[in-house]
Amino acid sequence: MKKVLITGGSEGLGLALAECYAKDGYHIVLCARNRLKLEEAKHILQNIHLCKVDTISLDLSVIGNSQKLYETVGSVDVLINNAGIGSNGISWKIPMEKEEQLVQINVIAMMDLCKLYLKDMAERKEGVILNIASTGAFQPGPYIASYYASKSFVESYSQAIAMEAREYGISVYCACPGPLDTDFYHKHDGRKPKNVMSAEHCAAYIYSHMHKKVVIIPGLLNRIVYYLPKKIKMRFVYRMKKKALKEKKDAADR
Ligand SMILES: NC(=O)c1ccc[n+]([C@@H]2O[C@H](COP(=O)([O-])OP(=O)(O)OC[C@H]3O[C@@H](n4cnc5c(N)ncnc54)[C@H](OP(=O)(O)O)[C@@H]3O)[C@@H](O)[C@H]2O)c1
Known part of the structure; x- marks a missing residue:
C-alpha cells in the first residue's frame, strides 16, 4: 500500500488533499499539533474512504521536530509539506517570536523534510514531493x-x-493557491477575501495536475495574475492590505 505523509493534514487544504489520496487507497499519515482535530480527520477519512490512517501530534515550529517526524514515519511514497501559518500587519509591530515561528514552519521545516525525504527517495529512485506555497x-x-x-x-x-x-x-511539485475558504484567515489576523476557492476544489485541481508542470496554480485568474509584472502585483497588494488594515483599526476604534 502506498503511503503519503501530509503536514498540516488535520483540516483545510491538507485534509482535502488527504481525501484525494484516500480515494486512491493510500495509507495516510497526518501531522499537526491539535490531537482532537487529528482524530476528527482520521475518523472522516477512515469512515468515508475506509483507508488506513495514522496521526502524529507534533509542533513543526520546534527545531528538530522535522527529524523526529521523519524518524517516526519512515519511508513514504509521497511527502506533502502543507503546514503553514500567516502573519499580517506592519512588520516591525509584529512580535519577533511570531515571525520566527512562521519562518520555522513555512520555510525551515519544509526544507528539512525535503532534504530528509529526498535522500531516502533518491536511494529508492522513486518518490513524490508536493510543497504548498501561495500566489503570495x-x-x-x-x-x-x-x-x-x-x-x-x-x-x-x-x-x-x-x-x-x-x-x-x-x-x-509546488502548488500556489489563491485565497481559500479555510480557517487560515481567522487564525492569523487576516480578512478572508470575498472570492475564495473551496479547499476541496483546490486539492482536486492540484491532485489532477501533479504529472504536468512543477508549479501548479489553481484558478484561472491566479494563472493570469502570475504573468503580470511584479511591480503591478506588489502595488495591488500594498493598496489592498493597507485598506484592510485601516478598516480593522477603524472597527477596533469604534
Ligand atoms: N488559506 C488560504 O487562503 C491559503 C492560500 C494559499 C496558500 N495557503 C497555504 O496552504 C496551506 C494550508 O493552509 P490552510 O488554509 O489549509 O490552513 P489551516 O486551515 O489553518 O490549516 C493549517 C494546518 O497546519 C497545521 N499546523 C499549523 N501550525 C503547525 C505547527 N506548528 N506544527 C504542525 N502543524 C501545524 C494545523 O494544525 P494545528 O493547528 O493543529 O497544528 C492545520 O492542520 C498553508 O501552507 C498555507 O500557507 C493557504
Whole structure:
C-alpha cells in the first residue's frame, strides 16, 4: 500500500488533499499539533474512504521536530509539506517570536523534510514531493511581508530541487493557491477575501495536475495574475492590505 505523509493534514487544504489520496487507497499519515482535530480527520477519512490512517501530534515550529517526524514515519511514497501559518500587519509591530515561528514552519521545516525525504527517495529512485506555497510567492507583500517572502522561498526552492531530483526518479511539485475558504484567515489576523476557492476544489485541481508542470496554480485568474509584472502585483497588494488594515483599526476604534 502506498503511503503519503501530509503536514498540516488535520483540516483545510491538507485534509482535502488527504481525501484525494484516500480515494486512491493510500495509507495516510497526518501531522499537526491539535490531537482532537487529528482524530476528527482520521475518523472522516477512515469512515468515508475506509483507508488506513495514522496521526502524529507534533509542533513543526520546534527545531528538530522535522527529524523526529521523519524518524517516526519512515519511508513514504509521497511527502506533502502543507503546514503553514500567516502573519499580517506592519512588520516591525509584529512580535519577533511570531515571525520566527512562521519562518520555522513555512520555510525551515519544509526544507528539512525535503532534504530528509529526498535522500531516502533518491536511494529508492522513486518518490513524490508536493510543497504548498501561495500566489503570495509571486511578489513581495507589504503588510504581509514575512508570509509572502516565506512562500517565495517555497516556490523557488521547489523549482530548484525539482530539477535536481528528476534524474533520481523523484517528482517535485509546488502548488500556489489563491485565497481559500479555510480557517487560515481567522487564525492569523487576516480578512478572508470575498472570492475564495473551496479547499476541496483546490486539492482536486492540484491532485489532477501533479504529472504536468512543477508549479501548479489553481484558478484561472491566479494563472493570469502570475504573468503580470511584479511591480503591478506588489502595488495591488500594498493598496489592498493597507485598506484592510485601516478598516480593522477603524472597527477596533469604534
Ligand atoms: N488559506 C488560504 O487562503 C491559503 C492560500 C494559499 C496558500 N495557503 C497555504 O496552504 C496551506 C494550508 O493552509 P490552510 O488554509 O489549509 O490552513 P489551516 O486551515 O489553518 O490549516 C493549517 C494546518 O497546519 C497545521 N499546523 C499549523 N501550525 C503547525 C505547527 N506548528 N506544527 C504542525 N502543524 C501545524 C494545523 O494544525 P494545528 O493547528 O493543529 O497544528 C492545520 O492542520 C498553508 O501552507 C498555507 O500557507 C493557504
